[in-house]
Amino acid sequence: MNKIIILFLILVGILSGCSQRSLHSGSVYESGEMGSPNFFKKGIILSVRDVVIKGTESGVGVAAGAGVGGLAGSTLGGNTATRALGGLGGAVIGGIVGHKTENMITGGDASEFIVQPDKGDPYAIVQINNEELKAGERVLIIESGKLRIVRDKTSKK
Numbered sequence: 359m360n361k362i363i364i365l366f367l368i369l370v371g372i373l374s375g376c377s378q379r380s381l382h383s384g385s386v387y388e389s390g391e392m393g394s395p396n397f398f399k400k401g402i403i404l405s406v407r408d409v410v411i412k413g414t415e416s417g418v419g420v421a422a423g424a425g426v427g428g429l430a431g432s433t434l435g436g437n438t439a440t441r442a443l444g445g446l447g448g449a450v451i452g453g454i455v456g457h458k459t460e461n462m463i464t465g466g467d468a469s470e471f472i473v474q475p476d477k478g479d480p481y482a483i484v485q486i487n488n489e490e491l492k493a494g495e496r497v498l499i500i501e502s503g504k505l506r507i508v509r510d511k512t513s514k515k
Contacts, residue, residue, distance in 0.1 A: 419460025427452015
């Protein structure tokens with residue numbers, strides 16, 4: 359039983375490395391972006407709508423879930439045949455659970471912003487709306503390899 363708990367914790371650890379917090383946000387930067395030049399322009403949000411980010415399907419969740427499920431299932435029963443069937447069933451169920459878990463952890467809710475820069479054409483940016491930005495608000499459009507927007511706390515235009 360302890361082996362099953364340890365394997366489950368390993369699965370959770372592997373999958374939590376793909377946490378939803380890694381989704382694109384106006385406030386989260388990757389370590390490689392530190393010290394890189396950032397350019398920005400000012401603009402206004404024309405519209406905001408909620409969107410759903412589909413989780414990744416890397417296969418890590420399926421593999422980890424199948425491994426844990428197979429090992430857990432193989433402990434059932436008293437003879438070799440029942441252990442083999444338990445392992446097979448556990449691997450299938452574990453793979454399904456692992457796949458769903460990976461999608462749930464790596465997906466999430468975000469917002470699509472249509473932004474009109476003060477100069478230039480409007481465009482869409484998808485990111486987590488952790489600042490609760492709304493249509494009509496002034497924003498800074500930051501370009502650092504990725505586009506992100508943050509509330510403009512400077513003076514108007």
